Each structure stands twice: as C-alpha cells, then as structure tokens.
Amino acid sequence: MDLSDQALVEKAKTGDYQAFEALVNRYEGKVYRLAMRMLRNQEDAEDALQEAFLQVYRGLKGFEGRSSFSTWLFRLATNVCLMKIRHRETEPAPLLPLEDYLPRHEEEHPYIQDWPDKPEEVLLNKESRQKMLQALERLPAEYRAVFILRDVEGFSNAETGEALGISVAAVKSRLHRARLTLRGMLSSYFEKMGNGGEKSSSSRGCEES
Amino acid sequence: MKCKEILDQLSEYIDGELAPELCQDLERHMEDCHPCLVFVNTLKKTITLYKYASSEPLPKEVHLRLHDYLKKKFQDG
Numbered sequence: 001m002d003l004s005d006q007a008l009v010e011k012a013k014t015g016d017y018q019a020f021e022a023l024v025n026r027y028e029g030k031v032y033r034l035a036m037r038m039l040r041n042q043e044d045a046e047d048a049l050q051e052a053f054l055q056v057y058r059g060l061k062g063f064e065g066r067s068s069f070s071t072w073l074f075r076l077a078t079n080v081c082l083m084k085i086r087h088r089e090t091e092p093a094p095l096l097p098l099e100d101y102l103p104r105h106e107e108e109h110p111y112i113q114d115w116p117d118k119p120e121e122v123l124l125n126k127e128s129r130q131k132m133l134q135a136l137e138r139l140p141a142e143y144r145a146v147f148i149l150r151d152v153e154g155f156s157n158a159e160t161g162e163a164l165g166i167s168v169a170a171v172k173s174r175l176h177r178a179r180l181t182l183r184g185m186l187s188s189y190f191e192k193m194g195n196g197g198e199k200s201s202s203s204r205g206c207e208e209s
Numbered sequence: 210m211k212c213k214e215i216l217d218q219l220s221e222y223i224d225g226e227l228a229p230e231l232c233q234d235l236e237r238h239m240e241d242c243h244p245c246l247v248f249v250n251t252l253k254k255t256i257t258l259y260k261y262a263s264s265e266p267l268p269k270e271v272h273l274r275l276h277d278y279l280k281k282k283f284q285d286g
Contacts, residue, residue: 120261176220183255
C-alpha cells in the first residue's frame with residue numbers, strides 16, 4: 001500500500017532518502033506542469049522543478065505540517081516560478097486591462113456570440129491549445145498563478161491563498177478577472193471555429209433557499 | 210439585475226458560492242437574456258478547456274535529471 005504524504009514526510013525528515021524520492025515521484029509531474037504553464041519554456045520549467053524540490057529537501061526539517069505537504073510544495077514551486085518571471089524582461093505588465101476583454105454592450109445587453117457546441121476533445125487541437133497557452137502567457141504572473149492553482153490544479157480558494165500568501169478575497173478577485181480575460185482573449189477564435197448554430201442549453205446551479 | 214451586475218457575480222455563480230437569493234435572481238435574468246446565458250456558458254467552457262488541455266506528461270529525461278540532481282545534492286550534504 002502507498003504511504004500517505006505525511007508518513008513519507010516523517011520518514012524523509014529522519015534522513016530516509018527513499019521516502020523523499022517517493023514524494024518527488026508522486027508530485028514531480030504536477031510541479032512540472034505548473035512550471036510549464038507558468039513559464040512556458042521547457043528549460044526554465046525544468047530549472048524551476050529542480051529548484052523547487054531542492055527547497056523542499058532543504059526545508060523538510062522545518063516543515064511542521066501546518067498546511068498539507070502538497071500545499072507547501074506548490075507554494076514553494078509557485079514562488080520559484082514567480083521569482084524567475086520577475087527576472088524576465090518580456091513578461092506582461094502586472095495590470096490587467098480586463099475591460100479590453102469584456103463583451104461590447106449594445107444598449108442594455110452585451111453583444112456576444114456562442115462558441116461551437118462541441119465536446120472538449122473536439123475543440124482542443126494543436127492550434128487551439130497554442131492559442132490557449134498564448135492567452136495564459138499574456139496574463140500577469142500573479143493572475144496566471146491563481147488561475148492555474150485554482151482552476152487547473154483544483155486547489156480550493158483557501159489553499160490557493162495559502163500557496164501564494166494572499167487572502168481568499170484576493171484569490172477570488174484575481175481568479176474572476178483571470179477567467180473573464182481568458183474567455184475574452186479566446187472568444188473570437190472559438191466563435192469562428194464553425195458553429196453548428198445550436199443554442200447552448202441552460203445551466204442551473206442554485207441551491208434551494 | 211442588469212447584465213453588468215451579473216458579470217461581477219459570475220465566478221461565484223460558477224463555483225456555487227453565490228447566496229441562494231442572488232443565484233436565483235441571476236438565473237431568472239438568464240432565462241430572459243440569451244447573451245448572458247451564452248456568456249456564462251463560454252466562461253465555463255474556458256475553464257473546462259484549460260482543465261482538459263493540461264495533461265502533458267513529464268518527459269522521461271527531465272525526470273531522470275531531476276533525480277540525479279537531487280541525489281547529488283543529497284550526497285553533497
């Protein structure tokens with residue numbers, strides 16, 4: 001049976017290198033994916049991956065388990081990526097001109113076209129993936145990090161806030177702006193992707209009051 | 210509720226974090242406002258597409274170099 005993260009951490013703290021390696025094996029794929037999305041460059045992502053796990057290795061003794069191991073690891077990894085980004089010259093400005101990506105309003109209602117009503121695997125091809133990565137890259141790093149942790153990796157608001165050292169309110173506001181901006185950046189591409197003309201179905205999500 | 214007000218609430222709506230009364234106002238609005246409905250659906254689609262698209266595996270050589278790198282650091286103390 002696989003040991004829990006916590007059990008492996010305890011073993012690794014006593015100098016059990018195999019336990020540390022087991023943790024690396026468990027999370028290296030996720031950390032690499034995070035770094036690729038943050039940095040968009042294999043060489044930098046690999047650097048960040050190595051740096052993050054080195055920090056984990058060196059920090060293990062002081063890790064008290066107040067947050068889960070994975071939250072701690074992702075916090076270290078995200079910060080390594082953000083540091084790398086700060087040293088770049090080509091990163092987007094930290095301000096997000098959200099208004100540029102919102103639908104035009106014609107009188108009361110926004111003007112908006114639907115995207116093709118097709119399953120994800122049909123919408124995702126080499127070209128659309130490329131467009132999506134480019135859009136993500138254009139987000140300021142702090143917004144990109146929130147979007148990746150929260151929507152791609154599935155962290156909760158609280159875990160994302162903890163990983164980035166920001167409040168839950170800040171997580172929610174950045175996430176909202178990041179999502180709206182990405183949608184806006186991608187909309188003209190997906191609208192043109194050939195629409196069957198079907199109206200999208202209504203989606204309900206309210207809890208009973 | 211106006212379209213512009215809807216916009217501010219959409220993430221909370223999608224995440225199921227909106228208060229029930231607000232949520233119902235919003236859904237009532239969308240029954241009559243097709244553009245807002247489309248907006249919500251395409252916003253949701255954006256999120257699912259990113260979730261779906263993010264599955265590139267760790268290259269084998271990156272994995273090997275990582276383990277070599279860490280082992281070396283470990284041996285160096």
